[in-house]
Amino acid sequence: MNRTAFLLFIFSLVAFYLIGSNNEASLEAYEVISEEQRDSLTTERAYEQVMNVLMHPRCMNCHPTDDVPKQGMDRHPHYFGMSRGKENKGFSVTKCATCHQEENNLNSGVPGAPHWSLAPSSMGWQGLSRSEIAQRLLNPETNGGKSHEELVTHMTEDELVLWAWNPGVDANGVQREKPPVSEEDFKKAVEKWFDEGAPIPSK
Amino acid sequence: MKIALKVNGEQHSLEIADENTPLLWIVRDLLNLKGTKFGCGKAACGACTLHVDGEAVRSCSYAVKFADGKKVTTIEGLRNEEAPHPVQQAWLEHVVPQCGYCQPGFMMATAALISKNQEPTDEDIDNNIINICRCATYYRMRKAIHRAAELERDRLSLSTKNIENGEE
Amino acid sequence: MAKNKMSRRKFLVRGGLGTIGVLAVGTYLFRNPIRRQIAGALNTADTPYMGDTSTPIIWFEITEENKVILHSPKVEMGQGTFTGLAQMAAEELEIDMSQIKVVHAQSISGNMDSFATGGSTSISALWVPLRELAATMREMLLQKAAEKMGVEKSTLTISNGQVSSGRTEMSYAQIAEGVEAWEVPDTPKLKPVSEMKWVGKPVPRVDLADKVFGAPIFGVDATLPNMLYGSVVRSSKIGAVYKGADISKAENMPGVVKIVQEDDFVGVVAKSFTEAENAKNAIEVIWETTKNWQTEDIRSMLEVGQGTPFVIQKAGDVDDFFGEGSLIEASYWSPIGAHAQIEPNGALAHVEKDMATIYMSTQVVKISRDEIAKRLGMDKDQVNLAPTFLGGGFGRRLHTPNGIQAAVLSKAVGRPVKCFFSRKEEFQNDTFRPPTHHVLKAKLDNEGSIEAFEHNVSSGDVAFGSPMVPGIAEPILGADLGAWRGGMVQYGAIPNYQAISWRVQLPFATSWWRSLGLLANTFAIESFMDELAVKARKNPADFRLTHTQKDDRGERLANVIKKVVEVSGYKDEVVNNRAMGFAASTDANTPCAQVVEVSIENNEIKVHKVTCAMDPGLVVNPDQVKAQCEGAIIMGMSASLYEKMEVEDGALTPTIYGPYQMAMMKHAPKEIDIILLQGADSPGAVGEPPLGPIGAAIANAVFRLTGQRIRRMPLQDHLQV
Known part of the structure; x- marks a missing residue:
């Protein structure tokens, strides 16, 4: 009961913040996919959905091309000079896990998920176009030797990937923005796109 | 729980x-x-x-x-019963603390550093020791970190010798 | 300082368990009207000690182990004052450094400084009084020893706290044992510096071991049995006035003991820190605000010409020169600065029926006590303010409403309550370093010397509005002495100069921040001096030297300039992509000159080496004076290069380290060379003066590297890449 009251309060705080700050980015609604659309989800549409998620800061921030993790919707460099380190997990002593645990910390606002780390540098996406990102994603030489099947599993089951839809609160207790496609629709889009052989539209 | x-x-x-x-x-x-x-x-x-x-x-x-x-x-x-930890010894030698409030955090980070890396370069120190000290004791702290690493190297080589000599 | 002399009289001693010749709980004598003190301070710039020095009894305690405990009315916030005071006292007490321990004097002892710990005055102000107290204590002990041994006092000798008649020996502890009344003799003659054993030596800090082994010495470490945790709701908005609160959700939160509603604030008392914080966050407070302030509002208020001007310095007549011709003019800005000390403000209060005890980190023991007594409606001597070690001071703890709030919460629940600020509250409810705007004007003659120079500084308040400076002082002072600190022209050989302080009252609290106006004023003046040197095609250091006057003050400044040039090998050129930058300042009679070596790497200003020559007069502890210089240089570097607070939608932001960028290990110069000169016989200011030159020195180096004259702090933000 008390916890519920607390959560309600947090929720109202968040709502207040969103309304008060008139933050368009935060208010960006999910691209809702209707039943008919879902049934008729085209490969192109699925691809767009997948890429809309991958391009979002919740995903992109940990796929840097300069070895520096990013933070926030403005994708600023991680404070205090944190960097990739040897195994994508920070420096030898001060590493991701010094602050990031296996789940979000609601007291500190430090996000967390299992095996919190940067994507390997071969999977750096920042600054790349959609099709370039897709190419890196599909290429076993850059994606860590993953087959399409393994990619689907990774993208729909890995807890660190799915953290994007459970991003917790920031240092001020404000809910982080989620990607513009719901978790469920993202999974469907991933499956659809790979079912069709993961074609990259030529534009 | x-x-x-x-x-x-x-x-x-x-x-x-x-x-x-x-x-x-x-x-x-x-x-x-x-x-x-x-x-x-x-x-x-x-x-x-x-x-x-x-x-x-x-x-x-x-x-x-x-x-x-x-x-x-x-x-x-951090210290054992006989002696200060090398980090603490180095901090004493270089008289690092001013207000002292942030120092335990720095010393614990440094102790972790030298347990993994007994020859930290300045770059290793810059990367791994990223706490905040408002008195800005960083100048002495860097010296003390190098000194702590040196003390740790001495300690490790001593214990290796002791093992070689069958003293442990 | 005849008024501080001790007179011959008797003091009754009340013994306590475990100690022998103990602290008397004396009556505090406030004999020095604060106005005269301030006027005196303004005239001489040497702030005298403002506490009771009439008897050593409230200063020293002798333990059974023959150690002397010095009860210090000055607090230790990292500046090393405890160590310096111990050295000074040990000198006259004839004891070893291992025999002296320093603790904070609790207010109930009567040993209180009615001013503050701040302004780089602790060692200089106590230099004479403390040694006199120690010498008097020594004579009192000798007198008792003579009586107990039945010999003439003049035949006794002392070594390490052991008094010897040649035949018998007694320790100070044995001498003091059983003494019920002490005769206080006239003040003895002090030992000359040449005979001193501890003063001038780099003895290790007396608090070193506690700080290295993690002893619980800070305000937030204090605990009492049966203690609860408190938390007070603070507004994040500028100018918000408390208008009541809805506590219905918070009341039923886990661990909550009581919600305390006062006319001016609401707070929670709970069983743990996290429960108190959670409940606090569930209180819905009604705040009344009048305006949604933005950084731009503050900037426009601040422009020179907007506030109230007051001429603080004038020589010759600049107006004769500024009318026509090649006037050189520039405008400089500095941002709002946060204290960002790591220990949050807080207090542990235990308010009982007839007695209240408050443990807290404060720089104003007496003011904190008086404010708490007033709020509780208790007599001042019913409140014991027990200062703790400060986890950073920097002027942040010269305002202490946190003590009042803890006391109110404790009184409400009848148990000890500890509460402290969250980091967000620290950042948003700070008493900030005020932002400043500077307009400088000058005219050079045909030889490239300065004919006329004017500095205008427009600043939010520093001293004004502070509990330490009563409102009545404002019309007497005219201009805010904190805001104009470092704002006067230090080159007395300029024939015509003036400095004008413009007062602007900002909508949020601004006040004392280590070195006060010195940081911003020196940044502006010494950057502008560099601009003039460039215009005059002179070496910047030589250019300064041609404008220092031929008196003691001018020569001390010239000496540190010459010294820093010599030691650093200062050259006005770029070598291997590194440039040297020069600047100098005089703060509270301490001149300081610095040369920095700077490069720009990956668009970042990088300071590699700092050479600093400073003349603080006689140095009590050279190692700790150097430590203060090193820290002040890096803190000043941090403030000049990175730090700034903004005003967004009525709130001060950011609210956490990181976004509030500060210097870290990787930014700190790897080489710092400190050279101490001694141009005076007694100790002067140390803790703040070295913050002066660093910002301008870096900016002047950046100009040489890039041709960019950055006239706004933080410099890194304004570097065009």
Whole structure:
């Protein structure tokens, strides 16, 4: 009961913040996919959905091309000079896990998920176009030797990937923005796109 | 939730109502070890740094449930009974602290550093020691970190010799 | 300082368990009207000690182990004052450094400084009084020893706290044992500096071991049996006035003991820190605000010409020169600065029926005590303010409403309550370093010397509005002495100069921040001096030297300039992509000159080396004076290069380290060379003066590297890449 009251309060705080700050980015609604659309989800549409998620800061921030993790919707460099380190997990002593645990910390606002780390540098996406990102994603030489099947599993089951839809609160207790496609629709889009052989539209 | 912790070598079994309570407050207020400091509560300043199973963590952002069954070391447990820890010895030699408040966090981060790297370069220090000191004692701290590493090297080579000589 | 002399009289001693010749709980004598003190301070810039020095009894305690405990009315916030005071006292007490321990004097002892610990005055102000107290204590002990041994006092000798008649020996502890009344003799003659054993030596800090081994010495470490945790709701908005609160959700939160509603604030008392914080966050407070302030509002208020001007310095007549011709003019800005000390403000209060005890980190023991007594409606001597070690001071703890709030919460629940600020509250409710705007004007003659120079500084308040400076002082002072600190022209050989301080009252609290106006004023003046040197095609250091006047003050400044040039090998050129930058300042009679070596790497200003020559007069502890210089240089570097607070939608931001960028290990110069000159016989200011030159020195180096004259702090933000 008390916890519920607390959560309600947090929720109202968040709502207040969103309304008060008139933050368009935060208010960006999910691209809702209707039943008919879902049934008729085209490969192109699925691809767009997948890429809309991958391009979002919740995903992109940990796929840097300069070895520096990013933070926030403005994708600023991680404070205090944190960097990739040897195994994508920070420096030898001060590493991701010094602050990031296996789940979000609601007291500190430090996000967390299992095996919190940067994507390997071969999977750096920042600054790349959609099709370039897709190419890196599909290429076993850059994606860590993953087959399409393994990619689907990774993208729909890995807890660190799915953290994007459970991003917790920031240092001020404000809910982080989620990607513009719901978790469920993202999974469907991933499956659809790979079912069709993961074609990259030529534009 | 029942939590079993070994803190500075001493076993504790704690009944904790909120398992998400930061380890910092368990150490400070339940176990009354005040050496680990509260600075920001957001894992930003590093004043609360301690070791969990030998790894440096920022305890203000570390739910106590994650420490269950683990070994925790705080500044109070850094030294052994005979002598100051090499980091503490180096800090004494270089008279590093001013106000002193952030220093336990820095010393714990440094102790973790030299346990893994006995020859840290300036770059290693810059990368790994990223706590905040408002008195800005960084100049002496860098010297003390190099000195601590040197003391640690001496200690390790001494214990290697002792093993070679069959003294251990 | 005849008024501080001790007169011959008797003091009754009340013994306590475990100690022998103990602290008397004396009556505090406030004999020095604060106005005269301030006027005196303004005239001489040497702030005298403002506490009771009439008897050593409230200063020293002798333990059974023959150690002397010095009860210090000055607090230790990292500046090393405890160590310097111990050295000074040990000198006259004839004891070893291992025999002296320093603790904070609690207010109930009567040993209180009615001013503050701040302004780089602790060692300089106590230099004479403390040694006199120690010498008097020594004579009192000798007198008792003579009586107990039945010999003439003049035949006794002392070594390490052991008094010997040649035949018998007694320790100070044995001498003091059983003494019920002490005769206080006239003040003895002090030992000359040449005979001193501890003063001038780099003895290790007396608090070193506590700080290295993690002893619970700070305000937030204090605990009492049966203690609860408090938390007070603070507004994040500028100018918000408390208008009541809805506590219905918070009341039923886990661990909550009581919600305390006062006319001016609401707070929670709970069983743990996290429960108190959670409940606090569930209180819905009604705040009344009048305006949604933005950084731009503050900037426009601040422009020179907007506030109230007051001429603080004038020589010759600049107006004769500024009318026509090649006037050189520039405008400089500095941002709002946060204290960002790592220990949050807080207090542990235990308010009982007839007695209240408050443990807290404060720089104003007496003011904190008086404010708490007033709020509780208790007599001042019913409140014991027990200062703790400060986890950083920097002027942040010259305002202490946190003590009042803890006391109110404790009184409400009848148990000890500890509460402290969250980091967000620290950042948003700070008493900030005020932002400043500077307009400088000058005219050079045909030889490239300065004919006329004017500095205008427009600043938010520093001293004004502070509890330490009563409102009545404002019309007497005219201009805010904190805001104009470092704002006067230090080159007395300029024939015509003036400095004008413009007062602007900002909508949020601004006040004392280590070195006060020195940081911003020196940044502006010494950057502008560099602009003039460039215009005059002179070496910047030589250019300064041609404008220092031929008196003691001018020569001390010239000496540090010459010294820093010599030691650093200062050259006005770029070598291997590194440039040297020069600047100098005089703060509270301490001149300081610095040369920095700077490069720009990956668009970042990088300071590699700092050479600093400073003349603080006689140095009590060279190692700790150097430590203060090193720290002040890096803190000043941090403030000049990175730090700034903004005003967004009525709130001060950011609210956490990181976004509030500060210097870290990787930014700190790897080489710092400190050279101490001694141009005076007694100790002067140390803790703040070295913050002066660093910002301008870096900016001047950046100009040489890039041709960019950055006239706004933080410099890194304004570097065009």
